[in-house]
Amino acid sequence: MMNVVFYRYGSIYEPDMLDAFKKAGLNVYEVTHEISDKSVTNSDRVRDLEDNINRYDPMFVYGINYYPALAKLCNIHGVLYITQTVDSPVLTLFSDTIRLNTNRIFMFDREQYYYFSRFSPDTVFHLPLASAVGRFDKVISTINDDDRRKFGCDISFVGSTYREKDPYADISNLSDYTKGYVDALVDSCLKIYGYYPVRDAITERIISDFKQAAGQDFPTADEIVTSSDAYVISHEYIGSHIAVIERERTLNTLARHFNVELFTRSDTSSLKNVHIHEGVRTLDEMPKIFNLSKINLNMTMRPIESGLPLRCFDILGCGGFLMTNYQPEIDDMFDIGEDLEAYSSLEELTDKCAYYLEHEDERMRIARNGYEKVSSKYTHYHRMSEMLSSILS
Numbered sequence: 001m002m003n004v005v006f007y008r009y010g011s012i013y014e015p016d017m018l019d020a021f022k023k024a025g026l027n028v029y030e031v032t033h034e035i036s037d038k039s040v041t042n043s044d045r046v047r048d049l050e051d052n053i054n055r056y057d058p059m060f061v062y063g064i065n066y067y068p069a070l071a072k073l074c075n076i077h078g079v080l081y082i083t084q085t086v087d088s089p090v091l092t093l094f095s096d097t098i099r100l101n102t103n104r105i106f107m108f109d110r111e112q113y114y115y116f117s118r119f120s121p122d123t124v125f126h127l128p129l130a131s132a133v134g135r136f137d138k139v140i141s142t143i144n145d146d147d148r149r150k151f152g153c154d155i156s157f158v159g160s161t162y163r164e165k166d167p168y169a170d171i172s173n174l175s176d177y178t179k180g181y182v183d184a185l186v187d188s189c190l191k192i193y194g195y196y197p198v199r200d201a202i203t204e205r206i207i208s209d210f211k212q213a214a215g216q217d218f219p220t221a222d223e224i225v226t227s228s229d230a231y232v233i234s235h236e237y238i239g240s241h242i243a244v245i246e247r248e249r250t251l252n253t254l255a256r257h258f259n260v261e262l263f264t265r266s267d268t269s270s271l272k273n274v275h276i277h278e279g280v281r282t283l284d285e286m287p288k289i290f291n292l293s294k295i296n297l298n299m300t301m302r303p304i305e306s307g308l309p310l311r312c313f314d315i316l317g318c319g320g321f322l323m324t325n326y327q328p329e330i331d332d333m334f335d336i337g338e339d340l341e342a343y344s345s346l347e348e349l350t351d352k353c354a355y356y357l358e359h360e361d362e363r364m365r366i367a368r369n370g371y372e373k374v375s376s377k378y379t380h381y382h383r384m385s386e387m388l389s390s391i392l393s
Contacts, residue, residue, distance in 0.1 A: 003027045003056045007049055007063035007070060009034040012282060013086045013310065014064055016132040020384040021062070029056050042069040053077050060391075066105060068095040068223065075100045082387065086129060086310060088112050088303045089235040094221035094228040098123060104391055109307035110329055111196075119225045125390060128333065129310050130383040131317030131374040139287040140318060147288050153261040154357060155254060155323075156293040158286055159311070161247050161266040168241035171213045178209040182238060189242050189302060190249070193326045193344040196305045199234040207233060235303035242302045250299060253346050258353055263289060290320035294363065295353055298324035308333070313378060316340065316370040321363050323352065333378065339370040 004026045008014050021028045031048050034040045046069050049061065053073075060080035063070065065087060074081035075097075082104045085093070090112075098105060099120040106127035107113040113126040163169075168182070185198050207229045211218050219236060221228045248270045254260045255273035262268065263286075265279035280286050290296050296315045300308070306328040315322045322340040324330070336342045341356065343349035356363045 001025060001027050002059040003029065005029050005031060005049065005052045005056055005058040005061045007031045007034075007045070007061060007067070009064070011064040011086060013084070013129075016130070016135065016380040017062070017064075017084075017384065019134075020380040023381055024384065024388075026059075027056075029058070042067075045069055046073050049073055050077075053079060060104075065090050066092045066095075066098070068092055068097040071095075071097045071100050071103055075102045078102065080104055080391065082106070082391070084108065084127065084387075085112065088301070088305070088307075089231060091219055091221050091228060091232065091236075094224045094226065094231070096223045096225045098225060104387075106387055109304050111305035112307070115231075116225075127383060127387055128307060128329065128378070129313055130378050130380040131313035133317040133371075133375045133379050136287045136314075136318045139284055140291050143288055143291065148292060151285075151289045151292045153289070153293040153295075154259040155295045155297060155353060156261045156263065156289055157247075157251060157297040157299070158263045158280065158289055159247075159299075160264060161268060161271075162240055162243040163267040163270075166240050166244050167214075167217070168237045169244075170217075171210070171237075174213045175209050178206055178213075181206060182241070185238060186242050186245060190246060191345075194306075194328050196234075196239075196302050198238050198302070199230055202230040202233050210237065239301060239303035243299075246302075247299055250297075250346065250349070253350065254297075254353060257350060258357065261293075286314070287318045290315045290318035293320060294360075295323050295356060296320045298322060300325050300327055312340070313374060316374045319367055319371045321356065321367040322370060323349070323356075334370070334373060338366060339373045340366065 004021055006018060006028050008030055018028060029052055031052055033048050045067060049070055050073055058079060060082050061074050062082045065085055066083045071081050080102055084106045085108055088109050093116055098116060103123040105123055106125045108129045110126050113124060117124040185201055210233050219232050251260060251262060251274050252272050261275045261277060263277045263280050268276050298311050308327055308329055312322060312324055324340060324342055326342040326344045330336060330342055334340050341352055343352055
């Protein structure tokens with residue numbers, strides 16, 4: 001049997017990929033130090049991984065997102081380093097180490113893949129995310145009457161308002177020119193779905209102003225393959241700021257017409273008529289909400305430019321009806337109106353919510369189709385098989 005060393009830092013995606021590897025009959029040895037100790041250094045990571053490489057002689061090392069130090073170590077040992085992105089942005093991807101020939105970097109967002117494959121076409125690949133259907137089935141099977149009373153909803157949203165994750169709001173000394181420029185970009189983005197124009201609109205003047213205003217807090221990448229400045233501003237700063245405005249505007253708009261339930265640990269002071277609940281446990285409560293809600297709302301962060309976030313696969317894998325903003329990669333995997341629903345404006349979202357709340361049979365049929373689609377095509381085992389097939393062929 002083949003050995004795999006799995007470097008873990010605590011991503012929610014890790015346990016399901018671990019199960020997929022084991023289901024495939026691989027011997028998986030985990031490096032787990034970073035899950036419990038977030039103060040680990042690159043030296044700690046390298047030491048822990050090297051011990052496991054020497055001990056188990058793995059066919060490859062696997063991990064979520066990307067660690068340049070681990071990529072270098074694997075290259076020294078001649079071992080494949082396989083990683084998957086589950087976030088955007090991932091600033092460590094700007095490292096020149098992505099070009100190392102022992103890397104196999106799978107990016108869930110096609111636009112993320114297009115951006116980085118320019119610098120290393122032989123080591124960067126596209127692979128969407130997956131649904132943990134088997135794990136969700138076990139939770140759904142335990143739903144009882146108390147769960148139905150507690151989690152049954154017309155329209156639900158589980159997630160952050162992003163007020164606590166808005167670095168743009170922490171910058172107080174941007175020039176009036178830059179603030180006006182950003183306001184115009186935000187306003188235009190709120191009217192566009194399926195396309196994110198901000199990165200290409202960031203000028204040198206804007207970069208200079210942001211870096212001066214943010215000072216040492218401005219994120220930078222080491223050993224860069226290309227400058228990350230415009231990417232950081234468009235994705236870290238402006239993208240997060242758009243999320244705050246978009247999520248509050250969307251929830252407030254829907255709450256004027258429907259019963260909207262929000263499960264969050266975020267600041268909700270700007271919301272009106274939305275029914276606020278405390279945040280829920282990811283593993284054993286969130287799947288029940290997805291299953292019991294008539295409509296599950298997803299609002300994709302704009303830095304995820306084309307792909308589908310994990311939340312979409314979670315909702316569908318729980319047998320829930322998914323209403324999501326339009327993303328270009330939806331059309332590659334699903335049929336809108338058959339497996340899920342998508343909207344391209346607040347007006348369309350409002351109209352579709354009204355329609356599906358009144359048409360239960362159609363709503364339930366779509367939810368069943370979505371569940372069957374991810375069950376048969378888009379589980380972690382399917383994605384793992386695609387990943388390994390592309391490497392071993």
